[in-house]
Amino acid sequence: MNLNKVSTAILILVSMIAASASAQQGGEESASYSIDSESSILRVFVGRAGPMARMGHNHVVHTTDLIGQVNLAANAEDSTATFAFPVSSFVVDDQGERDRAASEMREGFDTQPGRRAIEGTRENMLSEGVLNGTAFTTIAARISTLSVADDEWSFAIALDIVGSTVNLELPARVDVNGSTVTVDASFSLNHEDLGLSVFTALGGALSVAEQLDFELHIEATEE
Numbered sequence: 001m002n003l004n005k006v007s008t009a010i011l012i013l014v015s016m017i018a019a020s021a022s023a024q025q026g027g028e029e030s031a032s033y034s035i036d037s038e039s040s041i042l043r044v045f046v047g048r049a050g051p052m053a054r055m056g057h058n059h060v061v062h063t064t065d066l067i068g069q070v071n072l073a074a075n076a077e078d079s080t081a082t083f084a085f086p087v088s089s090f091v092v093d094d095q096g097e098r099d100r101a102a103s104e105m106r107e108g109f110d111t112q113p114g115r116r117a118i119e120g121t122r123e124n125m126l127s128e129g130v131l132n133g134t135a136f137t138t139i140a141a142r143i144s145t146l147s148v149a150d151d152e153w154s155f156a157i158a159l160d161i162v163g164s165t166v167n168l169e170l171p172a173r174v175d176v177n178g179s180t181v182t183v184d185a186s187f188s189l190n191h192e193d194l195g196l197s198v199f200t201a202l203g204g205a206l207s208v209a210e211q212l213d214f215e216l217h218i219e220a221t222e223e
Contacts, residue, residue, distance in 0.1 A: 033070040033181045033220035035083055040066045040218045042085070043097065045106065047209030056206050058108030059121055060097045065089035068141075070181050070220045076148040081155075081183075083218070084140035087133040092122040124199050131196070136162050151175055164195050172216070179222040188213045 041064050048056035068083030091097075093113055101109035113121070126133035139161050146154040146169065157168045172185035190210050191198050200207040 029074045031072045032223045033072065033179075034223055035066050035068045035070070036219045036221055037064060037066055040064065040220075041216075042066060043215040045101065045213040045215075047108070047211065048206070049209040050200070050202075050207045051205045056201075057093075057111070057113045057117060057121075058106075059093055059113075060101050060109065061090050061092050061125070062094065062097055063089040063091065066218065070183070070218075072176065072181065076153075077145045079145045081143040082141065083143075084138055086138055087126060087131050088137065090122070090125065092125070093118045127199075129197055130199055132162055148174075159194070161194060162196065166193070166195050168193070181218075181220045183216070183218040183220075185216045186214065 041062055044061040046059040046061060048058055050056075063085050065085045066083050067085065068081065070081045071079060073079045095112060098109045098112060125131055128134070139159070141160070142158045144156045146156050148154075151173050152171065153174045154169065154171050157170060159166045159168060168189070170185060170187050172183050175182045188211050191208075191212065192210070194212075198208050198210060
Protein backbone atom coordinates (compact mmCIF):
# COMPACT_ATOMS: atom_id res chain seq x y z
CA MET A 1 0.00 0.00 0.00
CA ASN A 2 1.23 3.44 -0.90
CA LEU A 3 1.83 5.22 2.43
CA ASN A 4 1.69 8.61 0.78
CA LYS A 5 -1.81 7.90 -0.53
CA VAL A 6 -2.89 6.60 2.90
CA SER A 7 -1.51 9.72 4.60
CA THR A 8 -3.24 11.95 2.08
CA ALA A 9 -6.55 10.15 2.58
CA ILE A 10 -6.24 10.45 6.35
CA LEU A 11 -5.48 14.16 6.09
CA ILE A 12 -8.51 14.70 3.84
CA LEU A 13 -10.72 12.73 6.24
CA VAL A 14 -9.45 14.67 9.26
CA SER A 15 -10.01 17.95 7.43
CA MET A 16 -13.56 16.95 6.53
CA ILE A 17 -14.32 15.95 10.14
CA ALA A 18 -12.85 19.21 11.46
CA ALA A 19 -14.81 21.26 8.94
CA SER A 20 -18.01 19.45 9.84
CA ALA A 21 -17.43 19.97 13.57
CA SER A 22 -16.66 23.63 13.00
CA ALA A 23 -19.83 24.08 10.97
CA GLN A 24 -21.91 22.39 13.65
CA GLN A 25 -20.35 24.50 16.37
CA GLY A 26 -20.94 27.68 14.36
CA GLY A 27 -24.56 26.68 13.79
CA GLU A 28 -25.06 26.36 17.52
CA GLU A 29 -23.50 29.70 18.35
CA SER A 30 -25.78 32.49 19.46
CA ALA A 31 -25.52 35.60 21.57
CA SER A 32 -27.96 37.16 24.02
CA TYR A 33 -28.31 40.89 24.56
CA SER A 34 -30.25 42.70 27.28
CA ILE A 35 -32.22 45.82 26.39
CA ASP A 36 -30.69 48.97 27.87
CA SER A 37 -33.70 50.92 29.13
CA GLU A 38 -31.72 54.13 29.54
CA SER A 39 -30.87 54.13 25.83
CA SER A 40 -34.14 52.76 24.42
CA ILE A 41 -37.45 54.47 23.74
CA LEU A 42 -40.87 53.89 22.19
CA ARG A 43 -42.73 56.93 20.83
CA VAL A 44 -46.33 57.08 19.68
CA PHE A 45 -47.60 60.11 17.75
CA VAL A 46 -51.34 60.61 18.19
CA GLY A 47 -53.36 62.90 15.94
CA ARG A 48 -56.80 64.50 16.27
CA ALA A 49 -59.86 64.14 14.08
CA GLY A 50 -63.53 65.07 13.80
CA PRO A 51 -65.45 68.25 12.97
CA MET A 52 -64.09 69.94 16.10
CA ALA A 53 -60.51 68.69 15.77
CA ARG A 54 -59.24 72.25 16.16
CA MET A 55 -60.28 72.10 19.82
CA GLY A 56 -57.92 69.19 20.48
CA HIS A 57 -54.18 68.65 20.25
CA ASN A 58 -51.79 66.27 18.61
CA HIS A 59 -49.87 64.32 21.25
CA VAL A 60 -46.59 62.46 21.58
CA VAL A 61 -46.62 59.59 24.06
CA HIS A 62 -43.41 57.82 25.03
CA THR A 63 -41.90 55.30 27.40
CA THR A 64 -38.30 54.49 28.27
CA ASP A 65 -39.18 51.58 30.56
CA LEU A 66 -38.53 48.87 27.96
CA ILE A 67 -37.11 45.60 29.26
CA GLY A 68 -36.32 42.44 27.35
CA GLN A 69 -33.79 40.47 25.41
CA VAL A 70 -32.45 40.08 21.88
CA ASN A 71 -31.16 36.65 20.87
CA LEU A 72 -28.96 36.70 17.77
CA ALA A 73 -28.51 33.29 16.14
CA ALA A 74 -25.65 32.24 13.87
CA ASN A 75 -28.31 32.02 11.17
CA ALA A 76 -29.74 35.53 11.44
CA GLU A 77 -33.22 34.40 10.40
CA ASP A 78 -33.41 32.23 13.53
CA SER A 79 -32.96 35.29 15.77
CA THR A 80 -35.68 36.22 18.28
CA ALA A 81 -36.45 38.96 20.77
CA THR A 82 -38.84 39.90 23.53
CA PHE A 83 -39.70 43.18 25.18
CA ALA A 84 -42.30 44.53 27.59
CA PHE A 85 -43.20 47.69 29.45
CA PRO A 86 -45.85 48.81 31.95
CA VAL A 87 -48.61 50.94 30.45
CA SER A 88 -48.31 53.20 33.49
CA SER A 89 -44.86 54.24 32.23
CA PHE A 90 -46.35 56.17 29.30
CA VAL A 91 -45.53 59.89 29.46
CA VAL A 92 -47.78 62.31 27.57
CA ASP A 93 -46.46 65.45 25.89
CA ASP A 94 -43.07 65.80 27.48
CA GLN A 95 -41.82 69.21 26.36
CA GLY A 96 -38.56 67.81 25.02
CA GLU A 97 -40.43 65.22 22.98
CA ARG A 98 -42.80 67.84 21.57
CA ASP A 99 -39.85 70.06 20.65
CA ARG A 100 -38.22 67.10 18.92
CA ALA A 101 -41.41 66.35 16.98
CA ALA A 102 -41.70 70.00 15.94
CA SER A 103 -38.07 70.04 14.77
CA GLU A 104 -38.89 67.05 12.55
CA MET A 105 -41.67 69.13 10.98
CA ARG A 106 -44.45 66.99 12.42
CA GLU A 107 -47.70 68.91 12.21
CA GLY A 108 -49.33 70.18 15.36
CA PHE A 109 -46.40 70.02 17.79
CA ASP A 110 -45.38 73.67 17.77
CA THR A 111 -47.56 74.41 20.80
CA GLN A 112 -47.73 72.86 24.25
CA PRO A 113 -51.06 71.71 25.78
CA GLY A 114 -51.79 72.85 29.32
CA ARG A 115 -51.29 70.64 32.36
CA ARG A 116 -54.98 69.77 32.67
CA ALA A 117 -55.17 68.81 28.99
CA ILE A 118 -52.13 66.55 29.36
CA GLU A 119 -53.46 64.91 32.50
CA GLY A 120 -56.85 64.40 30.86
CA THR A 121 -55.24 62.84 27.78
CA ARG A 122 -53.27 60.38 29.88
CA GLU A 123 -56.34 59.51 31.94
CA ASN A 124 -58.37 58.89 28.78
CA MET A 125 -55.58 56.77 27.27
CA LEU A 126 -55.41 54.50 30.32
CA SER A 127 -59.19 54.34 30.75
CA GLU A 128 -61.20 51.15 30.51
CA GLY A 129 -62.35 52.02 26.99
CA VAL A 130 -58.84 52.31 25.56
CA LEU A 131 -55.79 50.64 27.20
CA ASN A 132 -57.61 49.66 30.40
CA GLY A 133 -54.43 50.14 32.37
CA THR A 134 -55.94 48.96 35.65
CA ALA A 135 -56.84 45.50 34.35
CA PHE A 136 -54.00 45.08 31.83
CA THR A 137 -50.86 46.57 33.28
CA THR A 138 -48.28 45.42 30.72
CA ILE A 139 -47.78 45.44 26.95
CA ALA A 140 -45.42 42.71 25.76
CA ALA A 141 -44.06 41.46 22.45
CA ARG A 142 -42.62 38.15 21.24
CA ILE A 143 -40.62 38.60 18.07
CA SER A 144 -39.29 36.21 15.44
CA THR A 145 -37.38 37.00 12.25
CA LEU A 146 -39.00 36.60 8.83
CA SER A 147 -36.19 37.80 6.57
CA VAL A 148 -32.80 39.52 6.61
CA ALA A 149 -31.28 41.64 3.84
CA ASP A 150 -28.15 43.38 5.08
CA ASP A 151 -29.37 45.68 7.89
CA GLU A 152 -33.01 45.57 6.74
CA TRP A 153 -34.90 42.94 8.72
CA SER A 154 -38.54 41.89 8.72
CA PHE A 155 -40.18 40.62 11.90
CA ALA A 156 -43.28 38.70 12.96
CA ILE A 157 -44.56 40.14 16.23
CA ALA A 158 -47.05 38.64 18.65
CA LEU A 159 -48.15 41.67 20.69
CA ASP A 160 -50.00 41.12 23.94
CA ILE A 161 -52.17 44.20 24.49
CA VAL A 162 -55.39 44.75 26.47
CA GLY A 163 -55.87 41.04 27.11
CA SER A 164 -55.53 39.94 23.46
CA THR A 165 -52.69 38.88 21.17
CA VAL A 166 -52.30 40.84 17.95
CA ASN A 167 -50.09 39.47 15.16
CA LEU A 168 -48.11 42.00 13.13
CA GLU A 169 -45.39 41.98 10.47
CA LEU A 170 -43.08 44.99 10.62
CA PRO A 171 -39.72 46.08 9.16
CA ALA A 172 -36.76 47.41 11.16
CA ARG A 173 -33.14 48.34 10.71
CA VAL A 174 -30.74 46.24 12.78
CA ASP A 175 -27.11 47.10 13.44
CA VAL A 176 -24.75 44.72 15.24
CA ASN A 177 -21.62 46.52 16.41
CA GLY A 178 -19.40 44.52 18.71
CA SER A 179 -21.26 43.93 21.97
CA THR A 180 -24.20 46.17 21.05
CA VAL A 181 -27.30 45.59 18.95
CA THR A 182 -29.35 48.58 17.79
CA VAL A 183 -32.85 48.28 16.36
CA ASP A 184 -34.70 51.20 14.76
CA ALA A 185 -38.22 51.03 13.38
CA SER A 186 -40.73 53.61 12.16
CA PHE A 187 -44.21 52.48 11.19
CA SER A 188 -47.89 53.37 11.26
CA LEU A 189 -50.81 51.28 12.52
CA ASN A 190 -54.52 51.90 12.87
CA HIS A 191 -56.30 51.46 16.18
CA GLU A 192 -58.11 48.53 14.55
CA ASP A 193 -54.76 46.82 13.83
CA LEU A 194 -54.11 46.83 17.58
CA GLY A 195 -57.60 45.87 18.65
CA LEU A 196 -58.08 49.29 20.26
CA SER A 197 -61.06 51.62 20.32
CA VAL A 198 -60.74 55.22 19.18
CA PHE A 199 -61.36 57.67 22.01
CA THR A 200 -64.07 60.22 21.22
CA ALA A 201 -65.47 63.29 22.99
CA LEU A 202 -68.20 65.89 22.46
CA GLY A 203 -70.56 63.27 21.06
CA GLY A 204 -67.99 62.17 18.49
CA ALA A 205 -67.28 65.67 17.19
CA LEU A 206 -63.72 65.40 18.56
CA SER A 207 -61.74 62.16 18.44
CA VAL A 208 -58.30 60.66 18.28
CA ALA A 209 -57.18 60.01 14.71
CA GLU A 210 -57.48 56.41 13.56
CA GLN A 211 -53.81 56.19 12.51
CA LEU A 212 -51.02 56.02 15.09
CA ASP A 213 -47.38 56.63 14.11
CA PHE A 214 -44.63 54.80 15.98
CA GLU A 215 -40.90 55.17 16.46
CA LEU A 216 -38.98 52.45 18.27
CA HIS A 217 -35.31 52.66 19.19
CA ILE A 218 -33.75 49.77 21.08
CA GLU A 219 -30.18 49.37 22.23
CA ALA A 220 -29.15 46.05 23.76
CA THR A 221 -25.80 44.99 25.20
CA GLU A 222 -24.34 41.50 25.21
CA GLU A 223 -24.82 39.53 28.40
